[in-house]
Amino acid sequence: MSQKVISFHYKLTNTNGDVLDSSEGKEALAFLTGSNQIISGLEKELVEMETGDKKTVTVASDEAYGPKFDDRIADVPREQFPEDVQVGMMFSTDPQGQSIVTVTNVSDDTVTIDANHPLAGEDLTFDVEVTAVREATADEIDHGHAHGEGGVQH
Numbered sequence: 001m002s003q004k005v006i007s008f009h010y011k012l013t014n015t016n017g018d019v020l021d022s023s024e025g026k027e028a029l030a031f032l033t034g035s036n037q038i039i040s041g042l043e044k045e046l047v048e049m050e051t052g053d054k055k056t057v058t059v060a061s062d063e064a065y066g067p068k069f070d071d072r073i074a075d076v077p078r079e080q081f082p083e084d085v086q087v088g089m090m091f092s093t094d095p096q097g098q099s100i101v102t103v104t105n106v107s108d109d110t111v112t113i114d115a116n117h118p119l120a121g122e123d124l125t126f127d128v129e130v131t132a133v134r135e136a137t138a139d140e141i142d143h144g145h146a147h148g149e150g151g152v153q154h
């Protein structure tokens with residue numbers, strides 16, 4: 001199947017109706033199909049749409065950021081953290097900054113950290129509007145991402 005580059009505007013809300021992210025006022029986001037650049041539950045819908053189409057897509061957590069795993073939540077001795085540690089702070093646990101943990105509780109002796117993706121276990125709703133669809137270039141397929149406006153520029 002030929003790969004395409006799809007550009008779209010989006011507004012992401014959770015089940016409470018809180019807006020978590022939006023492309024409003026920014027460039028439309030461009031992605032290369034079939035390259036895991038965006039969550040699978042959203043890509044599945046976008047590939048069926050044409051330029052100008054609008055849709056509200058609800059993606060179950062399994063097709064978004066996956067379930068929340070209890071074994072990724074741990075209590076760590078407080079002295080391993082800075083004095084001013086607070087709920088909501090994020091720390092990376094490896095030098096590359098790949099794994100991020102979020103502080104979810106602070107007590108006198110322990111700090112609870114959660115290594116789940118912040119959106120794990122959440123059903124997500126995307127209001128999307130497709131602004132452009134085109135064939136991917138050989139370079140894009142080679143790199144595994146979209147180039148140009150809204151994509152990777154290098």
Ligand SMILES: [Zn+2]
Pocket residue numbers: 139140143145147152154
């Ligand atoms: Zn590239």
